[in-house]
Structure formats: C-alpha cells, structure tokens
Amino acid sequence: MLGHIARRLGHQMSNGLKGMNLPHVLTKETHRHLQSPFDTICPVSMMSLWPFSGKPQDFSQPNSSWSPEMVRLYEHYNALCDAENENGEKKRGPWRKLPSYDRTIKYATGGVHLSKLVQAKARLFTRCIEEEGAAFEYVAFLNKVEKTCVCVFQAGHLLEGAPGHLHGGAIATMIDTVTGTLAGYLSGPVMTAYLNTNYRSPVPLGSVLLIHCALDRIEGKKIFVNCKVTSSDESKLHTEAAALFVSINIGPLFGTQS
Ligand SMILES: CCCCCCCC/C=C\CCCCCCCC(=O)SCCNC(=O)CCNC(=O)[C@H](O)C(C)(C)COP(=O)(O)OP(=O)(O)OC[C@H]1O[C@@H](n2cnc3c(N)ncnc32)[C@H](O)[C@@H]1OP(=O)(O)O
Numbered sequence: 312m313l314g315h316i317a318r319r320l321g322h323q324m325s326n327g328l329k330g331m332n333l334p335h336v337l338t339k340e341t342h343r344h345l346q347s348p349f350d351t352i353c354p355v356s357m358m359s360l361w362p363f364s365g366k367p368q369d370f371s372q373p374n375s376s377w378s379p380e381m382v383r384l385y386e387h388y389n390a391l392c393d394a395e396n397e398n399g400e401k402k403r404g405p406w407r408k409l410p411s412y413d414r415t416i417k418y419a420t421g422g423v424h425l426s427k428l429v430q431a432k433a434r435l436f437t438r439c440i441e442e443e444g445a446a447f448e449y450v451a452f453l454n455k456v457e458k459t460c461v462c463v464f465q466a467g468h469l470l471e472g473a474p475g476h477l478h479g480g481a482i483a484t485m486i487d488t489v490t491g492t493l494a495g496y497l498s499g500p501v502m503t504a505y506l507n508t509n510y511r512s513p514v515p516l517g518s519v520l521l522i523h524c525a526l527d528r529i530e531g532k533k534i535f536v537n538c539k540v541t542s543s544d545e546s547k548l549h550t551e552a553a554a555l556f557v558s559i560n561i562g563p564l565f566g567t568q569s
Contacts, residue, residue: 376444
C-alpha cells in the first residue's frame with residue numbers, strides 16, 4: 312500500500328519528474344491505496360502529499376562551486392543517460408540521473424512525537440547547508456539494469472575530520488545516502504540496519520570522489536548492498552562498506568500506527 316506509493320515515488324524520482332504532475336499522481340495513488348476499510352490512516356488521503364510550495368529545487372545540478380573534475384564526471388554519467396541505438400537515434404539507456412531535494416515527503420513527519428516547528432524546519436542532512444560547495448555536493452546516477460548506483464561527490468571545507476581530511480562520519484553519511492537510495496529504489500521504503508565501513512586511505516578535503524554501490528542480494532525484506540569509495544580516476548580505494556537495509560512500514564513516518 313504505502314510501500315507501493317513510495318516505490319512509485321522512487322521510480323518517478325529516478326525519472327527526473329519529467330512530464331509528471333506529481334501532486335496529481337500522489338493524490339491519485341494515495342487515494343487509490345488508502346481507501347481500504349482496513350487502513351487506519353484516513354487523514355493522509357485527505358491531504359496533499361506534495362511537499363514543495365512550487366517547483367522543487369534539484370540540488371544535484373551543477374553550480375559554480377563544482378570543480379572541473381566534478382563537472383567532467385557529471386557530464387560523463389549524464390551522457391550515459393541518453394544512449395543511441397544502431398541507427399544513431401537517441402533512446403533512453405539504463406542510466407538515470409536522480410534528482411535530489413532537501414526533503415522527501417512533507418508529511419513523512421518522522422512520527423507524532425515531533426513538534427510542528429521541528430517538522431517545518433526538518434531538512435535532509437546532506438542538503439541542510441545552504442552555502443554552495445561548503446559541504447555535500449553530489450549527484451547520483453542509477454543503473455536500473457545492473458541495479459547499481461554511482462555518485463559523484465565533492466567534499467566541501469565544512470566536512471573536516473583529521474586536519475585537512477574528510478571526516479569519517481561524512482563519508483559514512485554519503486555511503487548511507489547512496490546505498491539507501493539504491494535500496495529504496497529497488498524495494499521501496501527502507502531503513503539502515505547496519506553499515507559496516509572500512510576506511511582504507513584518508514581523503515583530502517575538497518576531493519572529488521566516486522561512490523559505487525551495487526545490490527548484493529535481496530532476502531525477503533532484507534536488502535544487502537555493497538559500496539566502494541574511490542578517487543575520481545578510480546585509482547585509489549578510500550573506503551569500502553557493506554550495508555543492510557530492511558523494508559519498513561512507512562505508516563509511522565506519517566505519524567500513524569500502521
Ligand atoms: C519513502 C520514499 C522512498 C523512495 C526512495 C528513493 C528516494 C530517495 C530519497 C532520498 C535519499 C535519502 C536516503 C537516506 C538513507 C538513510 C537511511 C538511514 O540512515 S535510516 C536511519 C538509521 N537506521 C535506523 O535508525 C534503523 C533503526 N532500526 C530499526 O528501525 C529496526 O531495527 C529495523 C527497521 C532495521 C529492523 O526492524 P524490524 O522490526 O522491521 O525487522 P526485524 O524483524 O528486527 O529484522 C528483519 C530482518 O533483518 C535482520 N536484521 C535486522 N537488523 C539487523 C542487523 N543490525 N544486523 C543483521 N541483521 C539484522 C533480522 O535478523 C531479520 O532477519 P530475518 O528476517 O529473521 O532473516
């Protein structure tokens with residue numbers, strides 16, 4: 312039910328919202344799935360789930376803080392999104408650029424325990440610093456066929472850990488985000504159960520990195536994803552990780568019991 316909505320949302324997000332009337336889709340989907348007599352979350356079907364006042368800002372578009380290497384890699388993966396067939400005609404390939412917003416769903420409040428103020432001010436952690444280039448600059452691409460995701464990440468000056476180097480928590484945050492996005496795309500709403508991270512070599516602050524994630528396997532509601540973080544030319548391994556995501560019921564995220 313809500314899983315279906317979220318999965319559809321994930322698909323639409325990965326399609327870049329092109330040509331979509333999302334408020335309409337969300338309302339239609341929500342109505343379609345929440346009007347069962349068994350649903351206890353009637354209020355959700357009454358409200359718009361569209362979280363943004365106007366057109367949402369996609370924070371994974373190039374901005375003036377992006378280094379030439381960041382732009383080069385963005386353009387490289389972006390070009391893979393439009394493949395050509397044998398006649399030289401443009402067709403959609405397996406790659407999709409994923410848009411990135413500073414919130415996902417307005418009414419995914421995080422639970423009834425949150426105050427209205429916290430709900431109103433909540434932002435996705437990786438998109439909470441407004442100064443361009445200061446923290447997490449990233450863009451992710453999904454390969455639907457291979458069930459992989461690659462993220463180009465430029466680590467800003469506010470993410471320092473050891474002097475001059477990237478904080479391990481910032482690296483783990485990005486791995487969680489990209490592996491979680493892949494798991495969420497494949498299985499609908501999930502939460503991280505574990506994220507085992509091995510830091511192999513330090514990352515100079517300001518570096519551009521590649522985060523490669525791939526699905527290992529799905530066992531029931533468990534989604535296992537592996538991840539490697541390398542330098543932008545892939546010659547240096549910085550971090551390896553293995554993550555387990557578990558499919559969840561998103562009712563509690565809407566402040567309901569189901
Ligand atoms: C909605 C839209 C979707 C669209 C998607 C695309 C859009 C993308 C947009 C934006 C991208 C942003 C992406 C950000 C991603 C960030 C994610 C986070 O950081 S989440 C925060 C940190 N995580 C927690 O706080 C969890 C806390 N833990 C829990 O809530 C529970 O423990 C949970 C949900 C993980 C599991 O609880 P249970 O009650 O549902 O399930 P049980 O029965 O305990 O476990 C199920 C199976 O998993 C195993 N399991 C659970 N935890 C395990 C563990 N730590 N290690 C090993 N196995 C574990 C169990 O042994 C069991 O296995 P057996 O079915 O018996 O084979």
